[in-house]
Each structure stands twice: as structure tokens, then as C-alpha cells.
Amino acid sequence: GAGVSQSPSNKVTEKGKDVELRCDPISGHTALYWYRQSLGQGLEFLIYFQGNSAPDKSGLPSDRFSAERTGGSVSTLTIQRTQQEDSAVYLCASSLATGANVLTFGAGSRLTVL
Amino acid sequence: SQKIEQNSEALNIQEGKTATLTCNYTNYSPAYLQWYRQDPGRGPVFLLLIRENEKEKRKERLKVTFDTTLKQSLFHITASQPADSATYLCALDMSGGGFKTIFGAGTRLFVKA
Numbered sequence: 620g621a622g623v624s625q626s627p628s629n630k631v632t633e634k635g636k637d638v639e640l641r642c643d644p645i646s647g648h649t650a651l652y653w654y655r656q657s658l659g660q661g662l663e664f665l666i667y668f669q670g671n672s673a674p675d676k677s678g679l680p681s682d683r684f685s686a687e688r689t690g691g692s693v694s695t696l697t698i699q700r701t702q703q704e705d706s707a708v709y710l711c712a713s714s715l716a717t718g719a720n721v722l723t724f725g726a727g728s729r730l731t732v733l
Numbered sequence: 734s735q736k737i738e739q740n741s742e743a744l745n746i747q748e749g750k751t752a753t754l755t756c757n758y759t760n761y762s763p764a765y766l767q768w769y770r771q772d773p774g775r776g777p778v779f780l781l782l783i784r785e786n787e788k789e790k791r792k793e794r795l796k797v798t799f800d801t802t803l804k805q806s807l808f809h810i811t812a813s814q815p816a817d818s819a820t821y822l823c824a825l826d827m828s829g830g831g832f833k834t835i836f837g838a839g840t841r842l843f844v845k846a
Contacts, residue, residue, distance in 0.1 A: 623776075650832050661739075661822065661838030662777070675833055710776050716832045719765055719784075722824075724776030 621645075625711050625725035632701055633733050640696045640728045644713030651694050652712040652722065653686055662710065668694065669716055701732045735760045737837035739823055745843045746813055754808040754840045756823030762801040763825035768808050771820045771839065780821075781808075813844045 624643040632638050644651050649670045654662040664678040668688045679685070683701075688694040698705055708729050712722040736759040746752050756766070765784045769777035783790045783799045783806065790797045796809040810817050820839040827833040 652834065654836070662836040664833070664835050667833050669832060712776070714832065719767070719782045720826065720832045720834065721767070721779045721782065722769075722777075722834060724778070726774075726776055 623711055623713055623723050623725035625709075625728050627728055628726065629729045629731075631731045631733065634703060635700055637697065637699045638701055638730060640698075640709050640711075640730070642694045642696070642711030642713075642725060644692065644694070644711070645723055646692075648713035648715055648723070649691070650714045650716035650720070651688055652714075653694070653696050654710045654712070655680075655707045656710055656727070657707045665696070665709075698730075701730075703732050706730055706732045735763075735825070735827055735835065737823055737825065737835060739837035740840040741838060743841040743843060745845065748814060748844055748846050750813055752810040752813050752817070752842055752844070754821050754823075754842065756806040756808065756837055758804050758825060762804065763827075765826065766797075766799055766806050767824040767834075768795075768797060768806075769822040769824060769836075771822055777822055777836075810842075813842075815844045815846050818842055818844050 626641045651668045653665040666686045667675040683699045686696045708727040710727045712724040714720050714722045738757045767782045768780045771777040781797045783797045794811045798807045820841045822839040823837040
């Protein structure tokens with residue numbers, strides 16, 4: 620696609636429920652990133668996929684968080700047993716992973732856990 | 734581990750003045766450093782990149798400097814306009830040759846007419 624697409628754009632869920640957030644990167648981009656941005660805060664790195672390499676999961680805050688990237692394209696971020704502190708905007712970005720590695724971001728998925 | 738520090742407080746300036754934003758990092762010098770702009774409700778958008786062997790880079794009213802001795806980058810907006818009001822984020826790669834990218838907390842800029 621022309622840009623990075625994320626869905627849903629807004630998600631309201633109850634504490635304890637599982638949620639899935641989807642990211643459709645730019646076609647041909649080999650690197651895909653997930654970040655979390657709480658209200659008024661900066662971007663917190665969560666996970667990074669690069670080609671066929673094992674993902675860098677060093678930023679995932681707990682084992683309730685997981686992500687996968689199927690076929691080197693679409694990625695899904697799953698949060699199990701959501702907590703109120705999980706409320707944030709989840710941003711996905713993709714890049715060519717060459718040279719200067721400019722990231723292109725989606726508009727984000729706003730998650731609210733009641 | 735590498736950390737990025739940006740002015741946490743908002744920067745308020747008058748239209749027409751030059752805005753200067755600071756980005757400091759703590760450990761190794763990255764292969765390149767990037768600046769992004771983020772408007773409310775949107776994802777960050779890439780503005781400029783400067784490589785470790787470059788001292789200065791310009792694009793229209795934007796200028797970025799990179800001092801590997803000070804471990805600092807400065808981002809300047811000259812002849813600022815109210816439309817420049819946004820949050821500006823500094824980003825860098827986590828290790829030489831890799832593509833894992835981390836971001837600073839960002840600095841909110843308000844340009845008053």
C-alpha cells in the first residue's frame with residue numbers, strides 16, 4: 620500500500636480481555652516496528668522485526684504482550700489480559716532497513732482499557 | 734544502554750524567531766541521527782537525517798547539527814511559523830550497523846503569531 624495502515628484506529632476494552640492490533644506495512648519494507656506512546660509521553664520501543672531474523676522483543680513490557688509477523692508482511696500485536704496501564708496509542712512503523720533507515724509510521728491504534 | 738534526552742518542557746517562541754531544540758544521547762555515537770515531527774493524533778513524520786561524519790545538514794528552514802564529542806544534536810527552525818507548532822522527536826539507531834531505532838521523549842514547540 621501507499622502507507623502504513625493500522626487497525627483498529629480506536630479500541631475500547633474491559634480489563635482482563637485480550638486485544639489484537641494489526642499493522643499492514645509498506646510493501647517491500649523489510650523492517651517493522653511497534654512502539655507505544657502514553658498520553659503526553661515519547662515513543663516506547665516494544666518490538667522490531669527485520670526480514671527473516673528473530674525479532675528483537677527486548678521492549679515488550681511483560682509476557683502478556685506478544686507480536687508476530689506473517690510472511691514478512693502484516694504484523695499483529697496481541698495484548699492478553701489487558702490492564703488499565705496498557706491504555707496508550709500503539710504505533711507501527713516500517714522501513715527498508717537500508718542506509719539511513721527512515722521509518723514510516725501508521726496513524727496508530729488508540730487502546731483504552733476500562 | 735543508549736538513552737536519548739530531549740528538552741522535556743515545552744518551548745514557546747514568537748513567530749519569525751529561530752527555534753532550537755536539543756537532543757543528547759548517553760553512550761556510543763550512532764551511525765546517524767534522525768528528527769521527526771509529530772502532530773496531535775498522528776504518527777511521527779520524518780524530517781531530516783544527519784550522519785556521524787556530517788557536522789550540519791539543511792533543508793529549507795530546517796538545520797540539524799551533530800556533535801559526536803558532545804553527544805548532541807541541535808535542531809533549528811528559522812523564521813518559525815505557527816504551523817511549525819508540533820512535537821519534535823529525535824531518533825537514533827541502537828547499535829552501529831543495525832536498524833533498531835529508539836526515540837527521545839520529544840519536545841513540544843509552540844510558535845505564537
